[in-house]
Amino acid sequence: MKLRQARIHDPAAAERSRAAPLFYYDSVLGSDAAKLLPAEYYATGQDMALVTVLGSCVAACLRDPVLGLGGMNHFMLPDGDASQGEPARYGSHAMELLINALLKQGARRERLEAKVFGGGNVLQGFVSQPVGTRNAQFVRAYLKAERIPVLAEDLGGIHPRKVCFFPVSGRVLVKRLPHAHDAEVRAEERAYVERLRATPVAGEVELF
Template sequence: MNAVSASLEPGSYYDPVLQTHAIKLLPADYRVTDQPLALVTLLGSCVAACLFDPLLGVGGMNHFMLPGGGSDVCSRYGAHAMELLINDLLKRGVRRSRLQAKVFGGGNVLSGFYSDPIGTRNAGFVLEYLAAERIPLMAQDLGDIHPRKVCFFPQTGRTLVKRLPSARNDVIVDAERAYYGRLAREPSSGSVELF
């Protein structure tokens, strides 16, 4: 993928603040690239895992919503989203032994979920998964009650994280509530778009 094809990819745009081409990831998305661009996502209780090979300059990000899915292979579930991301990286020549990780999100932004909140479960899942796979964790910003905007540069592993002000919380909370409501009514196959 070059800069021209990156600009044609769904979710692509030019980010004037970052001064680079970027691709916006939605829930259940993942991307892997070796191009000089940013992968950007907004997180509430969801988690984004950013994996990269610093020697090869290839990396990727996923955005998952729930920790596990049993036999379900939908990428909205962490177990499958992690496998998709790692397998795509390996197909591009990345060595598992060189993978490094940075993880973000898992905020408990939905009020009323005090017992075993989804953000806490997502954060715990990604940490356990990386430990089990022996992928070193280089940075994390997990938990709390704040939504986040994450910008990841796959070639270098550089990551920018902005905790969003409470004025933005309502937008993300409303979107997450609507999405989790649809999850209860929809079959789990196929892609899902939140926005």
């Protein structure tokens, strides 16, 4: 796959690029894209795709439909102490970080709408209550409390997912990955879990 730097048109580009460092051209989607890993988020009004792969993690895709401005986050756990660094690994902080990034670019909080994905229970034995279930419960409760309507969701189950979100149009593509991909997703998420343990801290969806 040919990589290239995404086209940047605004002063906040440097700050946002730290949140989603991998920009590339996706030949399958036919679009510039940014790939998000755990604890990353990105907001943009560019005509591009935001792409991530989820196991037990959840990605919230938020959008201001009037401006065609949107963003995505990718969080690992519902909540925790953000003072230890990487606050976007926790849903309670990842949601506010993404919302604030959108507001800085002109979005209105009362216009925001959401599509949410992930929360698959692919990490057996991590906690007594599966972390995927906890993440899914958190994002639903958060958006309800903030009165942000959920237009579409694909949460829970046992499969990892690949999600592609187009902020300008609001279109989302979701692929439920076969279990052949489980080892790769579990390895990525378990590596992230080990990092956490090493630093103790408190509508419409198209399948493709």
